[in-house]
Amino acid sequence: xxxxxxxxxxxxxxxEVQLRKGVLEFIILHSLxxxxxxxxxxxxxxAERAAINVPEGTLYPLLLRLQKxxxxxxxxxEGDGGAPRKYYTLTxxxxxxxxxxxxxxxxxxxxxxxxxxxxxx
Amino acid sequence: xxxxxxxxxxxxxxxEVQLRKGVLEFIILHSLxxxxxxxxxxxxxxAERAAINVPEGTLYPLLLRLQKxxxxxxxxxEGDGGAPRKYYTLTxxxxxxxxxxxxxxxxxxxxxxxxxxxxxx
DNA sequence: TCATAAACCTTGCATGACAAGGAAATCAGA
DNA sequence: TCTGATTTCCTTGTCATGCAAGGTTTATGA
Numbered sequence: 247x248x249x250x251x252x253x254x255x256x257x258x259x260x261x262e263v264q265l266r267k268g269v270l271e272f273i274i275l276h277s278l279x280x281x282x283x284x285x286x287x288x289x290x291x292x293a294e295r296a297a298i299n300v301p302e303g304t305l306y307p308l309l310l311r312l313q314k315x316x317x318x319x320x321x322x323x324e325g326d327g328g329a330p331r332k333y334y335t336l337t338x339x340x341x342x343x344x345x346x347x348x349x350x351x352x353x354x355x356x357x358x359x360x361x362x363x364x365x366x367x
Numbered sequence: 368x369x370x371x372x373x374x375x376x377x378x379x380x381x382x383e384v385q386l387r388k389g390v391l392e393f394i395i396l397h398s399l400x401x402x403x404x405x406x407x408x409x410x411x412x413x414a415e416r417a418a419i420n421v422p423e424g425t426l427y428p429l430l431l432r433l434q435k436x437x438x439x440x441x442x443x444x445e446g447d448g449g450a451p452r453k454y455y456t457l458t459x460x461x462x463x464x465x466x467x468x469x470x471x472x473x474x475x476x477x478x479x480x481x482x483x484x485x486x487x488x
Numbered sequence: 489t490c491a492t493a494a495a496c497c498t499t500g501c502a503t504g505a506c507a508a509g510g511a512a513a514t515c516a517g518a
Numbered sequence: 519t520c521t522g523a524t525t526t527c528c529t530t531g532t533c534a535t536g537c538a539a540g541g542t543t544t545a546t547g548a
Contacts, residue, residue, distance in 0.1 A: 257464060258464070258467050258468070258471060260533090260534080261389055261392070261468065261471070262389075262471055262475075263504095263505055263506075263533090263534080264388045264389035264392075264504095264505085264534065264535065265388070265389035265390065265471070265472070265475055266475075266504085266505065267385045267386070267388040267389070267503080267504050267505065267534095267535080268382055268383075268385035268386035268388070268504075269386065269475065269479060270504085270505075271382070271385075271504085272479070273479060273482055276482060276483060277482070280485075284526080284527095285526070285527065286525075286526060286527085292482070295481065295482060296478040296479065296481055296482045297474075297478055298475075298478050298479075301505080301506055301507075302506090302526090302527080302528085303505080303506045303507060303508075303509095303528095303529090304504085304505050304506055304507095305527095306527060306528055306529085307504090307505085307506090307528085307529080308504085308505085309527095310528085311504090325513075325514080325525060325526060326514095326524095326525075326526095327513090327514055327515060327524070327525070328512095328513065328514060328515090328524055328525025328526055329511090329512055329513045329514080329524095329525055329526035329527060330512090330513070330526075330527090331525090331526070331527090332526085332527070343378060343379075346379050347379070347382065348483070350379060350382070350383055350386070351386070351479070353418075354383075354386055354387075354390065354419075355476050355480075357417040357418055357419050358390060358393070358394060358417065358419075358472070359476075360416065360417055361394055361397060361398070361413070361416060361417045362397060362469070364401075381502085381503080384502090384503080384535090384536055384537075385503070385504060385535090385536085387535085387536065388503090388504080388534080388535050388536065389534095389535080391535085391536075392535085405495080405496095406495070406496065407494075407495060407496085422536080422537055422538075423495090423496075423497085423537090424497095424498090424536080424537045424538060424539075424540095425535085425536050425537055425538095426496095427496060427497055427498085428497085428498080428535090428536085428537090429535085429536085430496095431497085432535090446494060446495060446544075446545080447494070447495095447545095448493075448494070448544090448545055448546060449493060449494025449495055449496095449543090449544060449545060449546090450493095450494060450495040450496060450542090450543055450544045450545080451495075451496090451543090451544070452494090452495070452496090453495085453496070
């Protein structure tokens with residue numbers, strides 16, 4: 247019995263990975279704009295509030311990148327019986343970028359939904 | 368006078384490229400599900416109805432990929448005083464995938480909007 | 489024959505998501 | 519003291535997509 251490697255579920259799962267590109271940066275910046283948070287806190291908060299699972303292998307490289315781009319900054323603090331936590335907050339640049347991202351996101355989703363529902367411009 | 372290469376407009380433009388990943392495949396499939404179309408027709412139709420500009424360098428490789436994955440099929444027809452047109456339609460697999468994509472897209476945008484507006488799950 | 493327009497194609501690069509594996513700090517108990 | 523569990527963070531390599539730039543083919547009209 248042969249088995250195709252491209253079953254529908256796999257195809258959708260791969261597509262979802264592509265769809266998330268850019269989106270995760272957006273929601274991380276937005277979450278940090280609400281309040282200072284550390285890595286694990288971001289992951290659990292976003293999972294709880296939006297049902298979006300952000301893997302560690304995605305989050306940490308992303309946070310490092312955002313810090314290198316000076317969109318966020320960090321400070322170390324003691325952990326709760328474990329390794330120290332790294333708390334992140336937005337820089338001024340980060341807040342400005344986030345403000346520009348919001349209408350960009352809105353425009354894209356509105357455009358797509360307009361196509362989906364066949365409404366005119 | 369120095370000039371930073373990372374001006375806000377560039378940063379947003381790059382981010383927008385990332386955001387479109389996956390989305391373009393989705394809207395192309397959706398457009399072709401409505402009716403058979405050729406490349407230029409897709410570009411102009413999507414630009415007009417959704418204000419989304421799909422460059423040729425994006426569209427043609429995408430169409431070739433979708434055809435290789437047997438999500439769309441094509442037929443040649445005469446052009447309007449120019450090169451022949453390649454008309455594309457969805458295959459059964461393509462229609463099935465599209466039907467699975469729609470709720471995936473909805474869930475993602477709803478989740479993000481829930482975060483943005485601070486509503487609870 | 490040349491220019492123009494319609495339509496399509498190719499190459500190479502930039503970039504983000506993530507699986508897998510790992511490392512460091514703390515604490516509890518044997 | 520050693521071991522294991524828990525919390526937290528990090529690194530590497532792979533895969534996929536979008537797209538700019540440049541090119542090709544077909545037909546038409548001057």
